[in-house]
Amino acid sequence: METLLLDPADVTESASMAAVIDAVEGAFAADARGDTQMPAKSYIDLPQHDGDFRSMPAYIDAGDWEAAGVKWVNSHPGNPDRHDLPTVMGTMIYSDPATALPLALMDGTSLTRLRTGAAAAVATRYLAREDATSLGLVGAGIQSYSQLEAVAEVRPIERVVVADRDPDAIAALRERYAEAYDVREGSIDEAAACDVVSTTTPVREPIVTSVGEHTHVNAMGADAEGKHEIADSVLADAKLVIDDYDQCTHSGEINVPWSEGALDDGDIHAELAEVVAGEKAGREDGDGVTVFDSTGLAIQDVAAAHVVYERARETGVGTDFALVGTDT
Structure with missing residues (x-):
């Protein structure tokens, strides 16, 4: 059997956001049951190139x-200016757990945007x-598009308030x-007063200082110490999931107050997998x-790769190629 090559357009064409949300929710549920394997993300630090590589493997039943797979992704902030390349690029190897055959090699950058939006939707x-109709977006970059599309799948969003320093964005x-x-x-204050707000900025000093009385916040921007x-x-005042x-304690939104002792275990309500599985409560009266x-x-x-691969096979999207030789 050949391997399916899926470029960014193929991934986008083969990904229904609703299907990705359901699959990501299923993955969280499987994780709560103990039916996943997810070794810690590993890093190769390359300060001489102002960047790093990250390896993210997982298995889900x-x-x-x-399904099983591994995403190989980088972060090279100097790429746009120095090499006319994106800061972040990802490649996903999606494999058959039963045979180890690499079923697909696909663009991991588009996949990351999809699954990040889907995770926010599951949390939302x-x-x-239930009656949330307004969404605030703090940051108007490409991830904000996925946040809007995903959150709107699970709540009847009507009004969107966008805050960004770039008026063109x-x-x-x-x-x-x-x-x-x-x-x-x-x-930012107006966006953060909405029923739901998603923050997608790389800042190192807090910019959201107040939110609505019943706002749900998807804090998506922090991904490093x-x-x-x-x-x-x-x-500190929120129900924190x-x-x-x-x-999260190392490189998520809570990493700074955690390292300073302003937050501790008592401030964490649950992991999202526990909420999805019904082990811990979600929103309550x-x-x-x-x-x-x-x-x-x-x-x-x-x-997300599972959804993309299955749909691509159904619709004939992508290019087959012989990645694995026939010699045994």
Whole structure:
């Protein structure tokens, strides 16, 4: 059997956001049952090139489907200026657990955007008010598009408030979604007062200092030590749900207040997998602010890759090639 090569357009064409959300939710449920394997993310640090590589492997037995894979991804901040290349590039190897055959080699950058949006949607499904109709976006980069599309799958979003320092980025987002939503520019405080807010910036000093009384926050931007979008006071007062204890305390939204002793185990309500599995409560009557701290997990990548691969095979998208030789 040949391996399927899927470029960015193929991945996007083969990914229904609703299907990816359901698969990522299934992956969290499998993780709570102990039906996943997810070794710690490993790093190769390359300071001489102002960058690093990260390896993210995982296996999932979701009950009605089974999958394995590894994402190889980098972060080279100097790439755009020095080499006319993206800062982050990812490649996903999606494999058959039964035979180890590499079923697909696919663009991991588009996949990452999809699964990150899907994770926020799963958290929103369990932690936001059922009648949430407004979404704040702090940051109008490409990830904000996935946040909007994903959150709108699980809540009836009508109004979108966008805050960003770049007016062109806001204008591009407004133009793209103007027919579907009431999209308007606003301050960070105005965006953070919405029913749901997703933050997708790389800042190292908190820029969200207050939120609405019942707002659900998807804190998506922090993915390294020192990054910090949400004020400590907001985090301390919220029902706080994380995606992974080790990753979040090391490099998630809570990493700075955690290292300073401002937050500890008593401030964490649950991991999202526990909420999805019903082991810990999601939003309850009387809850005020809820926060989801997302660092991104390899099981999310594998779940999204499963959706993309199965759909691509059904529709004939992609290019087959002989990656594995026939010699035994």
